[in-house]
Amino acid sequence: MNQEAVRNAADDLDAHVRDVIAWHFSPETGTPFWLDWAESAGWDPRSEVRGFSDLVRFGHFEDEWLRGGPARRWVPKALAERPIYTFETGGTTGIPKTRTNIEDFRLDYERFSETLPDAHFPKGANWLMLGPSGPRRLRLAVEHLCQHRGGICFCVDLDPRWVIKLIKRGAMDELKLYQDHVIDQAMTILSAGHDIRCMFTTPKLLDAIANRLESEGSSIHDAGITGIFCGGTEMTAQWARFACEELLGPDVYMAACYGNTLMGLARAKTLTADDGFKITYYAPQPRAVLEVVDPDATSDVVDFGATGRVMLTTLTKEFFLPRFLERDEAEREPPCDDFPWPGVSGVRPFGKAAGGTTVGVY
Amino acid sequence: MLHFPVLRWGEPYQSLDVERVHHFETGEPIAEVSQANGGLVQRDLRKLARARDALRAIPSAELLAMCAKAADLFLDGDLPLGDATQSADDFVRCQSATTGLPEHMARMNMHKLHHVLTNLDAILASLMRGLDLDILARGHGMERGVPRSYQATTPALGIVLPSNSPGVHGLWLPVIPLQVGLVMKPGSSEPWTPWRMAQAMFAAGVPKEAIAIYPGAHDAGGTIMNHVPRSLIFGSTQTVNQYRANPAIRVHGPGFSKILLGDDVVDDWERYLDVMVDSVLVNGGRGCINCSGIWASRHTREIAEAIAARVGPVAPKRHDDRDAALAAFTTPGQAAAVNADIDAALEEAGVEDVTAPHRDGDRLVAKERCDYLRPTVVHCESPDAAIASKEYMFPFTAVVACPQARMIDAIGETLVGTAITADDAWIRALLDAPHIDRLNIGPIPTTKLDWMQPHEGNIVEFLYRARAYQSAPLQ
Numbered sequence: 030m031n032q033e034a035v036r037n038a039a040d041d042l043d044a045h046v047r048d049v050i051a052w053h054f055s056p057e058t059g060t061p062f063w064l065d066w067a068e069s070a071g072w073d074p075r076s077e078v079r080g081f082s083d084l085v086r087f088g089h090f091e092d093e094w095l096r097g098g099p100a101r102r103w104v105p106k107a108l109a110e111r112p113i114y115t116f117e118t119g120g121t122t123g124i125p126k127t128r129t130n131i132e133d134f135r136l137d138y139e140r141f142s143e144t145l146p147d148a149h150f151p152k153g154a155n156w157l158m159l160g161p162s163g164p165r166r167l168r169l170a171v172e173h174l175c176q177h178r179g180g181i182c183f184c185v186d187l188d189p190r191w192v193i194k195l196i197k198r199g200a201m202d203e204l205k206l207y208q209d210h211v212i213d214q215a216m217t218i219l220s221a222g223h224d225i226r227c228m229f230t231t232p233k234l235l236d237a238i239a240n241r242l243e244s245e246g247s248s249i250h251d252a253g254i255t256g257i258f259c260g261g262t263e264m265t266a267q268w269a270r271f272a273c274e275e276l277l278g279p280d281v282y283m284a285a286c287y288g289n290t291l292m293g294l295a296r297a298k299t300l301t302a303d304d305g306f307k308i309t310y311y312a313p314q315p316r317a318v319l320e321v322v323d324p325d326a327t328s329d330v331v332d333f334g335a336t337g338r339v340m341l342t343t344l345t346k347e348f349f350l351p352r353f354l355e356r357d358e359a360e361r362e363p364p365c366d367d368f369p370w371p372g373v374s375g376v377r378p379f380g381k382a383a384g385g386t387t388v389g390v391y
Numbered sequence: 392m393l394h395f396p397v398l399r400w401g402e403p404y405q406s407l408d409v410e411r412v413h414h415f416e417t418g419e420p421i422a423e424v425s426q427a428n429g430g431l432v433q434r435d436l437r438k439l440a441r442a443r444d445a446l447r448a449i450p451s452a453e454l455l456a457m458c459a460k461a462a463d464l465f466l467d468g469d470l471p472l473g474d475a476t477q478s479a480d481d482f483v484r485c486q487s488a489t490t491g492l493p494e495h496m497a498r499m500n501m502h503k504l505h506h507v508l509t510n511l512d513a514i515l516a517s518l519m520r521g522l523d524l525d526i527l528a529r530g531h532g533m534e535r536g537v538p539r540s541y542q543a544t545t546p547a548l549g550i551v552l553p554s555n556s557p558g559v560h561g562l563w564l565p566v567i568p569l570q571v572g573l574v575m576k577p578g579s580s581e582p583w584t585p586w587r588m589a590q591a592m593f594a595a596g597v598p599k600e601a602i603a604i605y606p607g608a609h610d611a612g613g614t615i616m617n618h619v620p621r622s623l624i625f626g627s628t629q630t631v632n633q634y635r636a637n638p639a640i641r642v643h644g645p646g647f648s649k650i651l652l653g654d655d656v657v658d659d660w661e662r663y664l665d666v667m668v669d670s671v672l673v674n675g676g677r678g679c680i681n682c683s684g685i686w687a688s689r690h691t692r693e694i695a696e697a698i699a700a701r702v703g704p705v706a707p708k709r710h711d712d713r714d715a716a717l718a719a720f721t722t723p724g725q726a727a728a729v730n731a732d733i734d735a736a737l738e739e740a741g742v743e744d745v746t747a748p749h750r751d752g753d754r755l756v757a758k759e760r761c762d763y764l765r766p767t768v769v770h771c772e773s774p775d776a777a778i779a780s781k782e783y784m785f786p787f788t789a790v791v792a793c794p795q796a797r798m799i800d801a802i803g804e805t806l807v808g809t810a811i812t813a814d815d816a817w818i819r820a821l822l823d824a825p826h827i828d829r830l831n832i833g834p835i836p837t838t839k840l841d842w843m844q845p846h847e848g849n850i851v852e853f854l855y856r857a858r859a860y861q862s863a864p865l866q
Contacts (some may be wrong), residue, residue: 199633201613201616201617205617232430233429233430235430236429236430236433236434239430239434240430240433240434240437243434243437244437265407265408265428266407266408267406267407267408267426267428268428268430270407271428271430271431272430275431275434276430276434305407306407
């Protein structure tokens with residue numbers, strides 16, 4: 030590992046933190062929520078935050094702050110005249126969390142696009158977005174990724190909030206019918222002569238569509254798909270191996286990602302049998318940072334290889350989210366050549382928080 | 392360390408996702424168990440039909456002979472386990488180590504399964520009322536001059552198995568000679584029996600593509616339940632309620648098995664004390680057929696005291712002690728939760744734990760890596776007491792005072808009902824009670840099963856449906 034690259038990445042991160050803090054806490058450009066926060070906190074982050082490690086002074090971002098309006102309090106003054114999107118997360122019951130967006134979803138996915146191998150995700154290829162629709166960042170982001178690469182994106186309707194309700198009331202027959210309904214839509218698109226070559230999907234939906242294709246005498250490969258972009262905490266090394274060996278075959282590439290509305294998306298190292306299909310994610314630093322911390326002392330990052338709770342910091346000019354404790358745990362991984370900053374592996378629902386979370390939704 | 396692979400229609404598959412099972416007393420890792428992901432199970436289930444095709448290529452009589460041979464191999468043979476070989480003694484030690492069941496009980500269960508396997512011909516003859524097995528194989532035939540036709544409802548039976556009681560495996564053993572495949576998800580701490588039984592069957596000639604075993608999380612079990620046309624699941628009352636209305640799923644939940652003493656015999660209750668004690672205590676009190684309620688119109692306090700005097704002194708012993716009568720709770724916190732539930736129920740007026748004076752110490756015995764609950768007899772002055780309808784996974788019974796005239800209505804769901812009586816009118820009413828599954832009339836322990844009779848439904852009727860069939864020669 031090139032230690033100079035690691036040092037440079039850390040320096041870049043510190044400089045980026047100073048820029049983002051200056052932006053969000055400036056009376057001219059700043060974000061109303063953070064300007065109010067600084068006033069009540071009684072200190073000026075612009076003069077006291079010199080680098081990433083100083084963000085500990087913010088404590089932990091509370092996701093409750095994102096529930097309810099006014100949404101404009103999250104829009105920096107300098108961007109107030111731009112067209113604004115809102116993306117939601119949660120919301121099966123009660124008020125969902127809202128993140129405002131202007132360009133972030135496009136920037137995140139354009140950067141992600143640079144990591145996709147053109148041989149498997151050809152420029153100009155059309156995509157199938159087989160994932161959640163509605164007020165979610167993912168749906169527009171994947172469509173933009175496809176457009177950015179010169180293709181047209183075909184989408185399905187999938188309402189994960191309804192799926193969660195079905196799971197919670199144990200309506201497994203209805204759940205199966207709904208999954209069939211989603212797969213029916215995907216099969217229709219794949220059969221309609223749209224020359225789909227690439228697909229976003231989740232582990233459960235990839236299982237389902239691969240099974241459907243095979244039951245009809247085809248396969249992911251035979252359907253013309255050459256690249257799969259797949260995300261979700263359900264993705265384990267065993268599932269990745271199963272998918273690569275049995276659902277996709279050697280000619281279909283799978284790019285694994287860990288992402289959410291608050292972060293953007295973290296790219297996984299290429300999955301290989303030699304590495305035991307280990308899934309190690311690297312955040313899109315410096316725009317977002319993933320740390321693995323001691324759950325009982327969240328200022329302490331755990332050693333490489335050790336387990337801890339995932340903590341996210343998002344640092345863009347549209348959104349500042351310091352030290353948010355995710356509902357996931359993971360192992361901390363060392364930097365690598367492609368990503369000279371620490372990563373995370375084995376991401377799964379956090380033990381102490383998992384009781385309130387319904388996972389494996391789509 | 393031993394490794395349990397996933398068994399994909401007979402072919403071992405080592406998963407990247409493994410769970411360790413540990414010795415309940417020492418904490419020593421006993422084995423690593425490969426975990427199947429739901430997608431893998433779903434993919435394999437596309438080969439369900441192949442399982443039945445492979446079995447239909449073998450006459451039922453030959454499959455019965457293979458099962459008899461498998462019985463002996465299961466009981467005494469050295470059989471493959473991952474890359475190693477497992478003797479019968481190894482099996483007993485390992486099963487005890489991970490389930491908390493004393494070794495002598497594990498061996499007793501082996502003999503029970505051996506008995507079922509070696510008597511499958513008679514068991515099936517009984518369950519099928521003497522119908523020729525070949526009629527099931529062919530799909531039609533003549534029986535006493537009458538045309539009969541049966542259609543398999545599924546090419547394989549899905550089973551989501553529990554961890555707590557190896558005795559339940561007797562329920563699925565008749566499936567293979569019925570030419571129906573098996574898809575099993577074993578309990579997390581009891582992968583031993585399904586694996587060893589499958590290996591014994593393979594060694595006896597049963598085709599490998601007839602049996603699949605998928606250790607794993609809920610995802611694996613859910614996939615089996617959702618994708619195999621007929622499934623058995625073992626679980627709690629909540630599980631029972633969830634699947635009660637689903638004809639494709641047969642649920643085996645708590646038994647709430649009971650002994651009812653008729654007014655005609657209750658004054659002689661001491662004659663039946665052994666039956667009552669055995670029904671409560673056998674097999675560590677873990678099974679759904681263990682007695683969780685003893686109901687009588689009078690003498691209930693004396694009955695409770697007498698049972699308590701017999702079972703109260705029973706204390707935990709080492710797993711390899713031949714006199715060990717209690718099984719350990721190996722799930723952290725489970726015994727404490729049960730203990731707290733009982734203590735809360737004892738707050739109710741008219742409810743009393745009569746075991747306490749016969750026990751040196753608390754009901755809950757906490758060890759370093761496991762817990763025990765010592766036998767508990769509760770006296771209830773009324774059938775309306777909440778604890779009168781409870782069942783726990785240790786020797787527990789409520790002795791309930793209830794007039795005979797009210798008893799049948801008040802007992803609720805009852806897997807095994809032993810009614811000690813000679814009162815013909817009451818026996819007729821008991822025979823008509825739809826909420827009693829297995830009915831014993833007379834002093835028969837609830838734990839004494841007659842395998843020649845159906846248990847929570849007839850497995851043959853679950854796997855085959857009778858239908859009309861006619862044929863005529865072409866003109």
